[in-house]
Amino acid sequence: EAQVTQNPRYLITVTGKKLTVTCSQNMNHEYMSWYRQDPGLGLRQIYYSMNVEVTDKGDVPEGYKVSRKEKRNFPLILESPSPNQTSLYFCASSYKQGGVHTEAFFGQGTRLTVV
Amino acid sequence: GQQLNQSPQSMFIQEGEDVSMNCTSSSIFNTWLWYKQDPGEGPVLLIALYKAGELTSNGRLTAQFGITRKDSFLNISASIPSDVGIYFCAGQLRTGTASKLTFGTGTRLQVTL
Numbered sequence: 038e039a040q041v042t043q044n045p046r047y048l049i050t051v052t053g054k055k056l057t058v059t060c061s062q063n064m065n066h067e068y069m070s071w072y073r074q075d076p077g078l079g080l081r082q083i084y085y086s087m088n089v090e091v092t093d094k095g096d097v098p099e100g101y102k103v104s105r106k107e108k109r110n111f112p113l114i115l116e117s118p119s120p121n122q123t124s125l126y127f128c129a130s131s132y133k134q135g136g137v138h139t140e141a142f143f144g145q146g147t148r149l150t151v152v
Numbered sequence: 153g154q155q156l157n158q159s160p161q162s163m164f165i166q167e168g169e170d171v172s173m174n175c176t177s178s179s180i181f182n183t184w185l186w187y188k189q190d191p192g193e194g195p196v197l198l199i200a201l202y203k204a205g206e207l208t209s210n211g212r213l214t215a216q217f218g219i220t221r222k223d224s225f226l227n228i229s230a231s232i233p234s235d236v237g238i239y240f241c242a243g244q245l246r247t248g249t250a251s252k253l254t255f256g257t258g259t260r261l262q263v264t265l
Contacts, residue, residue, distance in 0.1 A: 080255040143194030
């Protein structure tokens with residue numbers, strides 16, 4: 038079954054304590070991305086990756102890092118989390134059709150609370 | 153980044169009614185996508201539109217990519233209770249090797265029996 042798997046689903050942490058949210062897809066997709074979802078703001082792209090070792094900033098990259106060492110995994114790293122990073126995070130994976138990446142598969146989300 | 157205006161913000165309709173929602177942008181997009189999100193879940197892709205003027209159906213759903221490339225609409229015919237959820241439009245802009253997706257703020261659909 039085609040899947041995007043995020044872990045953990047829920048996380049409460051304290052300000053400044055480094056954390057990593059993992060994302061893995063089993064579809065051999067090249068393109069993966071991270072979003073945060075906040076009330077009234079919809080989903081906003083944090084980072085995306087066109088392929089292994091190729092990453093780029095989205096609209097709200099400040100305070101986040103990513104890495105893409107292998108195709109299936111795309112972890113999101115918060116080096117020093119702050120309360121304004123409390124949000125619902127989604128990882129997404131895209132298939133390619135006619136040269137166009139279409140973000141078709143989203144993980145179930147990680148609800149992060151930073152206190 | 154770019155902003156999408158999605159309307160309406162919320163809708164209360166009766167089962168069996170048709171629904172229409174739309175998204176507009178001040179900038180053009182290469183691709184328009186429509187998603188549905190249920191509580192506690194990630195968005196699920198409903199329809200993808202790749203060409204200006206394209207009209208695509210998926211069961212009771214129909215979506216169109218506006219001719220100006222700055223807008224798109226989604227219609228749901230004969231709504232049923234499981235249509236309840238939040239619907240998002242998203243515009244994709246590709247420049248060179250870069251690709252960015254911008255989401256609308258969502259339309260919350262409630263269906264009453």
